[in-house]
Amino acid sequence: MEKIVELEQISLKRNGHWLLKDINWSIHKEENWVLYGLNGAGKTALLNMLCAYYFPTEGRATVLGKVFGRDYLAEKLRQKIGLVSSKLQQKLYQSDTAFQIVLSGAFASIGLFEKPTDEMREKAIRLLEELHCLSYADRAYETLSQGERQRVLIARALMADPELLILDEPTTGLDFLAREQLLEGLESINKRENAPTFLYVTHHVEEILPIFTHTLLLKNGEVFDSGLTNEMISEEKLSKLFDCDILVTWEKGRVSLRRKF
Template identity: 80%
Template sequence: MKKIIVLEDVSLRRDGHWLLKDISWHIQKGEHWVLYGLNGAGKTALLNMLCAYYFPTSGHVEVLGKVFGRDYLAEKLRQKIGLVSARLQQKLYPSDTAYQIVLSGSFASIGLYEEVTDEMRQKAIRLLDELHCLPYADRTYETLSQGEKQRVLIARALMADPELLILDEPTTGLDFLAREQLLESLQVIHEKENAPTLLYVTHHVEEILPIFTHTLLLKNGEVFDAGLTENMISEERLSKLFECEVFVTWENGRANLRRK
């Protein structure tokens, strides 16, 4: 089975502080993972490392078969990783249309500067249609709702056929309906032939869909626990993670969490 991510005893120190400590984590093709933890747990630092923006202070990092520090170029690696994040959204040109933004995913660029082929145009239209974005394809990005913007970003990320799709708290700022529409988009992606490995970052258990087979619990820059989602999102595990008693209930394959 192909390894998508291999981290062995990885630590990261920046500005005199340890952001990550002794992280070991393996993701295999065919698995979809949730990275779950409270604010300040180290999720952002870990994502920056996976996308080759940070380099480990110690340990072994391998992403999509490329070993950090030995046989890869950061830009080439990032072209194989689809990323949906607030940081990316802030970089986009607000006057570009949704269609133009999706097309730019072919080149992993902000804006369009290279020649676009008919094949790219057809693919962009297909992705916009699949993710229910086609009705507003010609609207400028700045006029879209937050939920519409996020689905456009997902379509953009899929243009380059990534092997790994990372969604960094994609429902932030969304109302209930927009959140559910976005999560339905992930279900569509999961069902596609040759679907990318999904890594979903959140601190809300109710967003964890049944398609996410595994979960890593992160706390204070360390792996608190990792394994099958049904075992990780449990009253025992989460009570220990939060250091307070919680209730976990399940309905239609999704969890709800509240404090005792």
């Protein structure tokens, strides 16, 4: 099966500190992964490396068939990766409309400086409709709610037909209803014939959908464990991950947890 990501003995050192150590991880096409861990586990560092903002200090990293430091240009690689993150949201021009924000994804640009084709416009409209954003397509991004903004960012990320879609804690700041609407949108995207591979980053297990087949548990910059989601999100694994007794409850493919007292 085709590999989307392959990390071999990857370590990352920044400002004299090891952020990642001895990471071995493979993502295959048609797998959707959750990256799960507490704050400070190294999730952000790992994402920055996958997007070629950081280069590994040690080891070999291959993303979308391109080996880091050998046969690719970082900017071209990023055009094949859809990224939804709070940092990106802060960089956007807040006065741009939701429609303009989505269209800019076709050029991987902050702001719309090139004239989009009719095909691009039609595609942007389809994405806005699919993610239930069409009703506010002409509104300024700064006037949208947090949930509306996140759905617009997902539509923007999909404009370039990415092979890998990275969602970095996309439900931060959302209420329950907005969170569930966003997650429903992801399920819809996953049903596409040529759906991208998902990498969903969170520290809230309640957001883990049945479409996320695999999970990587990260702790202190190292792989704690990885494998099928229903095996990783278990009382035994999470109790060891958190160093305390955890009660895990699965119901209709969704999970919740609480600490045992």
